[in-house]
Amino acid sequence: MNCPASLPFILSTCVALLLADGVLADEIRSGNVAVVRMSVQQTEQQLAGWLRDAGIEPGRSEAALAVWRKGLAGGDLTAEDALDLLISSLATADDETAVLQRACYSGQPPGQHSYTGIRAIPFYGSNVRVWHARVLAQQRYYDEAVALLADVSVQDLVDPASLLFYRGISRLKLLQKSAAADDLALLLNNTADVPARFRQMALQVQEEAAKPAGPLGEVAQLMSDVQRRLDLGAADEPVQKREDEVVAALDKLLKDLEEQQKQQQQQQQQQQQQGGGAMQPSQPGSRSQIS
Incomplete structure (x- = not known):
């Protein structure tokens, strides 16, 4: 399908590039912008506009x-x-969207979906990405979900809460803690109409993330991620990378424990030496003699 060089398409594409570059990110994160969902009236207008710009035949539109x-x-x-x-x-109007919808509902592993051309317009690209990533995250395909949502803005979305929730949870599962904290904070503090289950889980996750995991906790998180990838049938470079990180973390943990034991032994030896010097008996010549 050819992409028409219409003014709405050009303007929408420019907006998408600006948002992807993070022009509005600082304002949104600073709390200057409230995150609200697109109204149903606006959604219908945007849908009609996309159908027109995409050149969908009248019957399907x-x-x-x-x-x-x-x-x-x-x-x-x-x-x-x-x-x-x-x-x-x-999906009623676009065959590729229909294929994506069927694949996601059938629980198939993530496949490729084109977000180029007319599907790069923010209304289509952003909203379909959020829906697509929501399904992927629910199936524990966190890498794929984060990749889809990395450059999606919270503005002009039908469901911005899902963007922040699933991107935040996926990032946290991938141990991207700082980025995850930003998403969850924006969800809890600046977003309207957050579902109760999103809010409850986000608060719980925030509380757990604030606790120091410790060396063993970090190793456990890495091992859990490796197991998740293996459960999904992955045996690629990311899995090998995670396994290498587990081995490196365990090696560091063992070295730290050995160093702690050495320090404790040295301290004990020093204490014993100091204690032994203080308990030495007096010399025989110093005792008084009775004449």
């Missing part, structure tokens, strides 16, 4: 909008439900 409007007839939707409905609407 009308069918996609009909799916969206029918889903709204049941009443207010949560952000997660609205995102699911958007994906179903896009």
